Amino acid sequence: MNKPDTVPQITLGPLSASEKVYLSGTLHPIRVPLRRIATAEGAVTVYDSSGPYTDPGARIDIAAGLAPVRIPFARDRGEAETYPARDVTAADNGFAEGARLVPAFPRRPEPLRATAGRAITQLAYARAGIITPEMEFAAIRENEGRTAAHTRDGEPFGAEIPDLATPDFVRAEIAAGRAIIPANINHPELEPMVIGRAFKVKVNANIGNSAITSSMEEEVEKMVWAIRWGADTVMDLSTGRNIHNIRDWILRNAPVPIGTVPLYQALEKVGGVAEDLSWEIYRDTLIEQAEQGVDYFTIHAGLRREMIGLTARRVTGIVSRGGSIMAKWCLHHGRESFLYERFEEICDICRAYDVSFSLGDGLRPGSIADANDAAQFAELRTLGELAQVAWAKDCQVMIEGPGHVPMHKIKANMDEQLKHCHEAPFYTLGPLTTDIAPGYDHITSAIGAAMIGWFGTAMLCYVTPKEHLGLPDRDDVKTGVVTYKLAAHAADLAKGHPGAQARDDALSRARFAFRWEDQFNLGLDPDTARAFHDETMPKAAHKEAQFCSMCGPKFCSMKISQDIREAAEAEAGTCPNGLTPAAE
């Protein structure tokens, strides 16, 4: 791995004991990446969101960007066409100049958009019965190389999870509004993935520009680092200067869907004064970002003026940035939110590029005291209404959720969301199950995330240890992603996802057989597991040891248990039910 001291570089190379493999499509000429982990009892194949960066055969040059792996499906069909892009203005980059201006990405292809009257969204195709390359790609990924279901005995709470995700099943779930494939037609570098409760629970990681940007590599590396550990999508929440150019560098190098909150950039364009926001500036920002290839927009259109008063007696008021900006605008102007009033026009823009909606919960609770209150659920019902508006425009939609919620109130969030948002995928931030653990909120929230993932949430937005306290560094991002991957996996197991338990079983067999390297390599973070082991047992020979430092050789229950198995089998002969003979 390239990790010099001063110049940030892109982390390359496979994870421990892993190789990249590609499966082919049968409907479309696609190559679907998976990760194959070598073990003593054979390879275990797992989902892989890390992109070409973990493929030693890929040539990485961030100034060139990733190869365009997506088939220009709509274009081939004559339903999308290029056009002269909107001009980049100084405001797009916060009026950064000279040395403070991040250079523009070297290449600027003309953007695509739907030809007049055409619906080119995944939803439109799904409804028309068309299986797109994106759908087949996502379906193959989901199966992780399986051809049948592994052990599955979960409780899916109504999610209808098939033994194998077929391309047509993906299509049907999208057509029903129960799943989305965020895939802007201007993001050809994307390896498509599906978000929906019939599929594996996904994880989003947030990144953002630094106050002092030292290089484009640094910004791209944040995304590469997050996906290396398993982030399925990345939100670029940059503020301040250089937003436009940084986003271009990220998108041209991103194999995962990139989400944004366009309001943040719009606010920068009016100097940070919420009252000065206007529909025209916001609309222009949507087009700017859609042309660049942003795959999903968080839009807080459900926060209506009449709801603001519902927050006045809250312990923590409005904690969503987007929500508070819009609330401030509404109060100042004494008007309804332009995001709500212009929502159909917003849909028309998203429809032209297939930008998915992530309808933001501007009124999410920011404390245990405010969970599941009138403000939160009033907005949720409005988000459900907006989802139907978007669907009528063939736009893909997911719904954002909380926040801070004690365990006994989590299920109601999912139930209300399913009911009022008509099964549109739910995308939650945690939720945090207590307020009292600053410094440990990745854990506080992983509890809630695992539970709400089990109940049906399709994607979990990670929380890092720095939540509420400061900017996450590289270690925090990794900790946050791995924590959320384990929460998502706990949810997959509990839902009875057909492939989930295979990896647990392989790791547990390795553990029981003292195959230490296999145990590390099958884990979510082989490097940390190995380092922890080596702190007390550093020698290579210890990797073969029939014990570990916790109990030492005499006490090892795993070792004794193996002896017992041999003795029991000898005693029981071929007893098929595993019972020892009853007689003495």
Next chain:
Amino acid sequence: MNKPDTVPQITLGPLSASEKVYLSGTLHPIRVPLRRIATAEGAVTVYDSSGPYTDPGARIDIAAGLAPVRIPFARDRGEAETYPARDVTAADNGFAEGARLVPAFPRRPEPLRATAGRAITQLAYARAGIITPEMEFAAIRENEGRTAAHTRDGEPFGAEIPDLATPDFVRAEIAAGRAIIPANINHPELEPMVIGRAFKVKVNANIGNSAITSSMEEEVEKMVWAIRWGADTVMDLSTGRNIHNIRDWILRNAPVPIGTVPLYQALEKVGGVAEDLSWEIYRDTLIEQAEQGVDYFTIHAGLRREMIGLTARRVTGIVSRGGSIMAKWCLHHGRESFLYERFEEICDICRAYDVSFSLGDGLRPGSIADANDAAQFAELRTLGELAQVAWAKDCQVMIEGPGHVPMHKIKANMDEQLKHCHEAPFYTLGPLTTDIAPGYDHITSAIGAAMIGWFGTAMLCYVTPKEHLGLPDRDDVKTGVVTYKLAAHAADLAKGHPGAQARDDALSRARFAFRWEDQFNLGLDPDTARAFHDETMPKAAHKEAQFCSMCGPKFCSMKISQDIREAAEAEAGTCPNGLTPAAE
């Protein structure tokens, strides 16, 4: 704090912004410690298991031990008497000699035991309608200085949690077998606490001797460090040499209940050869430890010979050390476990000193694949039978639980335990909700721990980041304890514990009002929260800042939200329901 580089010392002094306060009893002359956290809006009083070490007024000398704060209740009543202690043998300390022998604790008082025919356990007194000093002490602690319930709206799953824990309520719960106060009459240094599902969820931390013991301070410090961060009980799982002497040092300095697995020491006495264990050696070890003051014993008496074969086809066999040792013994001798056969005799010993039982789950699942299997539940039913045997002998009992369990199988563990173990308190290790995150198993297990705590588990045994990999160091112990404290608190909130949410609300108000220091101090780990904040905003002035480094001053939603509150209140006038007027 005393943390020199070379000589380990005991960590002393209060937590950030905290002072120790003592409440008096009304029935007994007791002083019950609580922690008072100073904030700008007044003090918040919380439970405090850290003992005199956080009281600047206490004189700490580990060679003298803590002051005996417990009233010798049974002795005063003429129901317990001293007698000449069992001789300490070389085998008790693993035949350590010379420089390798940890010195004996300087003071060796004669042990107490019940006079012939007397039942001096908390259970016996509770059944007789007697409120002991221990019961009053534990009741006052539970209330954390409250005189009424705070907001409570949880789902307690049948736990009957009163607004205030009265001494007689504690007595009644103990009499019903639903709670225990682990309190050996030979542990006068103990600050009594209660374990039961009608009370706050408790956390246990495991410690153990080092391979190379550098000092008695080091061993005592492990316990002091664990309780500083909130461990309610500590299990000494030492193996190898010096077990007896180290335990004496720990007990004489322990304000919390100390638990052990006596089988570990018994095994040392037979050179680590499980087959050489005998009832006589085990019995002698129980008496040795009971005389020292061990408060609860993990005893794997529920693992019967006939169950061993049920584990033969498991993915991870028997992962409990105690369980695997006994299984090996049974198989070798072709006999029933002596722990099961001699259980009534074991009860007689525990009864004489009031050592509580923690009936061990030797067949707990060590992998997702093995969760809730026939072996596990066969043993659980036997543990329920043994609980009734122990209760018939006036012994206090809790039941140990798993282990590795996916989320959808956690509730069944609690339900089966309540049913088959007649509501004896449940004490679980996690459970871990996946197998695939070595290095992060404190988190994987905190998910399961929070859930099973909500469902009714009374105490959670912590898991550190080093689980499955190596020996936890000081940082790992702290991480494990804080992680489990937040899981236990999440459970208290979800159960609707009458005082739980007060601290969340105080912290959230501090967060909303940008009272950074109050936010840190009200958290479970003020030092880490402050350090994380200071990484990006180190200046003292930033502690007053109306924003943080995550969003910066322009974007701060909390700040905007405060502006909104003022504007909404101005617009709404005195509107009592917090709604803005409907008219424009």
